[in-house]
Amino acid sequence: MKSIVRGAAWLGIAGWAGLSGAAAQQAGDDAALVDRGAYLARAADCMPCHTGDKAKPFAGGLPFKTPFGVMYSVNITSDPQYGIGTWTFADFKAAVHDGIRKDGAYLYPAMPFDAYTGISEDDLKALWAFVRRISPVAQPNPENELNFPFNVRLGLLAWRELFFEPAYFKPTPGKSxxxxxxxxxxxxxxxxxxxxxxxxxxxxxxxxxxxxxxxxxxxxxxxxxxxxxxxxxxxxxxxxxxxxxxxxxxxxxxxxxxxxxxxxxxxxxxxxxxxxxxxxLDSPPPKDKPAPEAASPLPHDVYVRAAKSYIDNCAPCHQDKGTGQGVAIPPLHGNPAVIAAEPYNVIMAVLGGLPAGGTYGAMPSFAGRLSDQQVADLTNYVRTSWGNPGTPNATAAMVAAWRATANVPDYGTQSSSSFDCPKVGGAPGATGPDPKVVASITQMMQGGSRQIDVLAAAYKAAAGTTSAGSVVDALTAAYCPVVAATQLPDWQKFGELKRWTLQVAAAVSPGVAAVPLPDVPVIWAVPAGPGLVGREPRSLAAKLACPANDGKQVPKPLADAAASLLGTPKPPVDGNMVKTFATTLAQQNPKARRADVANALIVAYCPAVAALPGTSIAEQNNLMNSFGQQVIGTLQLLPAPTVAAK
The missing domain is CATH 1.10.760 (Cytochrome Bc1 Complex; Chain D, domain 2)
Known part of the structure; x- marks a missing residue:
């Protein structure tokens, strides 16, 4: 207690000048909080570092000679022009806890925010109560004299991503x-x-x-x-x-x-x-890894190359820690589409980019810049970093499967104008699907076979391949003539071929996942870039097994809302009514993932199908598939969801 009292007296007699009584009263903090802040500022050694001229305490200007050049401490007096007189507590906390200046610029780690990030919220408030009472000193801040590229603050993106993790101090269990x-x-x-x-x-x-x-x-x-x-x-x-x-x-x-x-x-x-x-005298042994890597489930070599890939390709827009930039660029941290059970949404966003929509800008494609392995590593990195609880289940083989879906051109482009089907085979030595086997798969499809697992297994066996990408290419090439022979308008042909291709990618991906993906007993919507795709069950049970409404696969409030919307439906539901259900639930829940909206309706509809008397398991699954595909198709055509849902 004596030291705390001495700290308060020290405000006036040892160069720590206090504000006037009127200003202190206006600040509204009690004396005990200010005294505690003064003590904490002593413990944090604030004044010596922020004082170049001892006659002007806290006015900054102290030079720090570093291997990267000379840096100067800044003015932290209450001066409104050169100090922090216009700051709020939120500004102060952002600087001390997060290392981010009031104007949004990153602070250099010469300011030890990497240590101060552990300061408790209560202590931050006490420090602020003291700091904002420091008398103003109108002393300009000297410009740092840093060598290139260290004088470019944007370079701190890499530093923060690799070495800094904002986190309050946590006591060690078992210690006194x-x-x-x-x-x-x-x-x-x-x-x-x-x-x-x-x-x-x-x-x-x-x-x-x-x-x-x-x-x-x-x-x-x-x-x-x-x-x-x-x-x-x-x-x-x-x-x-x-x-x-x-x-x-x-x-x-x-x-x-x-x-x-x-x-x-x-x-x-x-x-x-x-x-x-x-x-x-009893400090623990040094840690092996910086905090961000220590929190990651990825092996060291994977983490290092994935972090570099994120820094080089993603961080300039999505920022360190995946925070995004307001409404223009959505966050990756905590984004439900990023941490979904399946990694397809991230894979497709990286490979195909995302169009501009709503309040967010377009994202370019990185398909021509990153290999399958790099995309898989990057996908696993963003799904497991910054506290994201995603599973690192993406693999290079899975990425190859989804990359193959790009072989279907977007409708309206020159390459799609005549709906030409892929020319399988080609020049000697060219890689691609086996043309003879593709032709036989086409015949199976023309005979009515549409079960992807059966067709994929047949192609693998006949062509002697296990490549997931080749399977997607082959089944796309095989299905194209079937679609081309229909009387549908071209735009519907392309839509059907794209839907099929994405379904094939979703069907083969579980077999090449690094970690088993959750199995589903019925058709299930998964996010794939800006759209959705229906993943069908890998096998049919003796009876229709409906997903439980337990909140594990679909948010329970959303599933309950879907059940209330559907009431007691009598399958089959009219197509127009299905569209109404999907549109209404999406509009009522604008921040929900579109995949969750679709799956909530599937969960709500399934019990009605299972209760139908005199229907076979095949008929029930056909009813579920028809309903699910109509829901997914409807949601794909709705305007882009809000940023929070992406």
């Missing part, structure tokens, strides 16, 4: 309160690792060498890992050293550490110093 308090002071507020750990070529702390010592401004910050400290230090003399800067028979403080002791540690309570010593 003193140990955890010490960890909070050392790792978070004190940011000791920033000086006592070497950095890599990108300026990030080398996790495997945490606390093992590093050079700072021409001085060497020694190894303070517990294994090293325990050899030469005891609790009593380490406590004395931290409080006074001197330990008899050991050493006296000098260099940058002298400032830390005199301006910060000397003002901490005995309990906090004791906690720091407790932690330092």
């Amino acid at each position: 309160d003193a140990w955890n308090r010490g960890a909070y002071l050392v790792e978070t507020l004190g940011h000791c690792s920033d000086c006592h750990s070497p950095r890599n070529i990108m300026g990030a702390i080398k996790q495997k060498q945490l606390f093992l010592g590093s050079e700072v401004d021409g001085f060497y910050a020694p190894d303070i890992a517990s294994a090293s400290l325990a050899k030469t230090w005891a609790k009593d003399n380490l406590t004395q050293f931290l409080r006074t800067g001197s330990a008899p028979g050991k050493t006296s403080v000098f260099g940058p550490m002298a400032e830390v002791v005199h301006e910060s540690l000397a003002y901490l309570t005995p309990g906090d110093i004791d906690a720091m010593v407790t932690y330092l």
Whole structure:
């Protein structure tokens, strides 16, 4: 308590000038909160770093010599022009917790937000109560003198993606309160690792060498890992050293550490110093990986190349951590289409891009830039990063299958003007489906066979291939003459061929997934880029098995709404009524995934089909397929959903 009181007095007599009484009253914080903020600012060593001229505390201008050039601390007084006088608590929190400036620019990690991100919400509020009372000093901020490319803040996208994960401090279970308090002071507020750990070529702390010592401004910050400290230090003399800067028979403080002791540690309570010593003498071994990678289920080599792919291709638009950019570019973090059970939506978005719609802009295709393996790695990365709970089940073989669907040109393009079917075979040495086997598959289709698993197995056996991409190509080429022979208008022919191709890709993908995909007993809608596709069950049971309305595969409120909308339907439902059901449920739930809307209606309709007397399992599945395809087709033609649903 004495130190806290001394911290309050220090506001006026030790260069920490307070605001006027009127301004303090206007701020509306009680004195105890301000005193606590002053104490925390001491523990965080704020003033020395933000003071170039001791006559102007907190006004910035202190140079930091780094391997990348000279950086200057900024003015954090309440000056409205050069300081942070126009900031709100949200602005302050964004800078300290997230490393993002008020204008949205990324802060350089010379400001230790990578450590400060652990500061608790209550402590942030106390710090803000103190900081916003610092008297204004109208001192401009010097321009940093950084070498290219480090002077380009956009380059921090890569740094943040690879090395920074915003997260509050979490106590370690099984450790004492003193140990955890010490960890909070050392790792978070004190940011000791920033000086006592070497950095890599990108300026990030080398996790495997945490606390093992590093050079700072021409001085060497020694190894303070517990294994090293325990050899030469005891609790009593380490406590004395931290409080006074001197330990008899050991050493006296000098260099940058002298400032830390005199301006910060000397003002901490005995309990906090004791906690720091407790932690330092028993700190855990260094982590093997930076926080973002440590949270990922991907193997190291996959993570590294996938993260690079994301940084190179996606981060400029979707930002680090997949946050997106307002309504113009949707977020990937927490996006329900990204973390769906199947990875097809991400795969198709990467391969085919997305058209502009609603409030968001167009996304280009990366099919010509990324290989099947790169697309699979990137897909698994965005589905499992930044807290996304998706499963890393995409594979290169799966991507090849979906890439093959692009062989059906979009209706209205020059290549589709005459509805020419693919010429299978071709020049000597050319790869592609076996023309003779494709012809035999066409005959099977003309005879009425449409079961994809049967057709795919027949092609694999006859052509001697296991390639998922070849199967999609072959079944597309085989079905095209069947569609071409119909009397449908060209636009419907293309729609039917595209639908079939996507269905084939959805059917063969589970067989090449890295992790088993959830099985479904009936037709099931899955997102595929900007559209939907119906995935049919791999096998038919002895009786129609309806998906449970338990919230595991479809949000229960949505399924309940679908059941209420359908009432007690009598199959088969008229096509116009199916369209009405699909349109109404989508309009009532504009933020729901279109796949979830379709599946909610399927879940609600299935019990009515299963209860039909005198119908065979084949007839029941035909009823379900017809209903499901009509729902999916209707939803595909509706205007683009909101950004939140993409």
